[in-house]
Amino acid sequence: MTVSRGPAPHTGPNHMPGGAASDPADVLAQLGRSWTWILGSAVATLVPGILILVWPDETLHVLAVVIGLYLLVTGVFRFVAAFAREEHGERLPGLLLAVLYVLAGVLCLRNPLQTIAALSLIVGIVWLVSGMLTLYTAIAAKDLPHRGFAIGAAVIGILAGIVVLALPFESARALTRLLGLWLVLLGLAEVVLAFAWRAALRRADVAGPQGPAGTV
Numbered sequence: 001m002t003v004s005r006g007p008a009p010h011t012g013p014n015h016m017p018g019g020a021a022s023d024p025a026d027v028l029a030q031l032g033r034s035w036t037w038i039l040g041s042a043v044a045t046l047v048p049g050i051l052i053l054v055w056p057d058e059t060l061h062v063l064a065v066v067i068g069l070y071l072l073v074t075g076v077f078r079f080v081a082a083f084a085r086e087e088h089g090e091r092l093p094g095l096l097l098a099v100l101y102v103l104a105g106v107l108c109l110r111n112p113l114q115t116i117a118a119l120s121l122i123v124g125i126v127w128l129v130s131g132m133l134t135l136y137t138a139i140a141a142k143d144l145p146h147r148g149f150a151i152g153a154a155v156i157g158i159l160a161g162i163v164v165l166a167l168p169f170e171s172a173r174a175l176t177r178l179l180g181l182w183l184v185l186l187g188l189a190e191v192v193l194a195f196a197w198r199a200a201l202r203r204a205d206v207a208g209p210q211g212p213a214g215t216v
Contacts, residue, residue: 042188044073046184049185053180067108067123068108097130120175127182131156153192
């Protein structure tokens with residue numbers, strides 16, 4: 001789940017004097033604050049979930065590849081979203097989480113014929129840690145627009161991780177259906193969060209630089 005930190009972000013790109021583009025960190029920060037970036041992360045979660053539910057009888061090899069690609073792509077989205085944090089110290093947890101996603105994706109792709117237990121362990125840990133970090137961010141950021149949506153998305157991630165880690169799976173089909181269902185739920189939660197963030201951006205534009213959101 002991608003959650004931008006702080007109040008409604010700036011809507012225009014940052015530029016250096018003379019029209020030159022700002023440094024890469026500023027560019028990534030601007031991109032990470034965009035509601036379309038959150039929507040892109042939601043799509044990256046929804047698509048594999050739908051594919052898994054549509055073709056539940058595919059082999060464990062296919063499931064591991066789909067999950068691995070999902071984790072890698074989500075890691076990229078989280079890496080960029082980490083730069084949306086206003087304080088450099090707040091970026092570290094997001095960057096560490098992005099690394100966790102990427103490493104988990106590599107593990108899934110490196111050995112796609114691994115056991116069902118190993119695959120569920122990887123995914124469950126990633127979802128649990130991700131949900132807890134997102135929940136912490138949403139609670140700590142009191143000026144975060146639509147905190148309720150962010151908290152709800154975090155709770156879904158935590159529940160997904162707990163369920164996948166706690167329940168034993170005797171067949172690839174059972175694991176496939178459960179993972180697909182959770183991916184769809186997580187994706188839908190991020191879609192809601194993306195449009196809530198867009199609404200916050202529009203209100204910030206209407207309020208102006210000195211509006212209630214306090215953006216400058």
